[in-house]
Amino acid sequence: ADEAYEQVRDTLDELRTMEQNGLEEDVQSFASQAGSRAGFSTYVHSTGQPGTLSHRQNRQVMYILREILNNVEKHADAQNVDIHLLWRENEFRLIVRDDGKGFSLEKLPRDDAYGLAIMKERSRAIIAQLVINSAPGSGTEITLILPLSLSTFAEPKSQ
DSSP states (O other): OHHHHHHHHHHHHHHHHHHHSOHHHHHHHHHHHHHHHHTOEEEEEEESOOBOOOHHHHHHHHHHHHHHHHHIIIIIOOSEEEEEEEEOSSEEEEEEEEOSOOOOSTTOOGGGGHHHHHHHHHHHHTTOEEEEEEOTTSOEEEEEEEEOOGGGBOOOOOO
């Protein structure tokens, strides 16, 4: 019971912190921690004028990123992971590429597909599309495509 309490408390603390920071800062922090723990290098890039995601969208994006990086740690044997945040006028894309061993979606054991199923459910919950490209020996690229309305973009800061 004490262990479960600690896990719930840590999760709530993490959610509160995520809502106080910007998405790029959250991604950078989480990727750095995951890379340090698992022994791969992470590179975070952002392109375009950052918009503002809803708290729900932000949480789901971070949960999906967490699952991607957990899979890289457990299965990919990667040395490098590139994370790209691409902001466009009408969409946000999270693109994660690793240089690991890759896999075949068709030959993926059922037990290993559970994380992918959860990521797909989370993406559907925010009306986003999840695209997975991988092949044995070629690494993996996962792209989350989240349509945005123009009203979600923050006004440019005046200088």
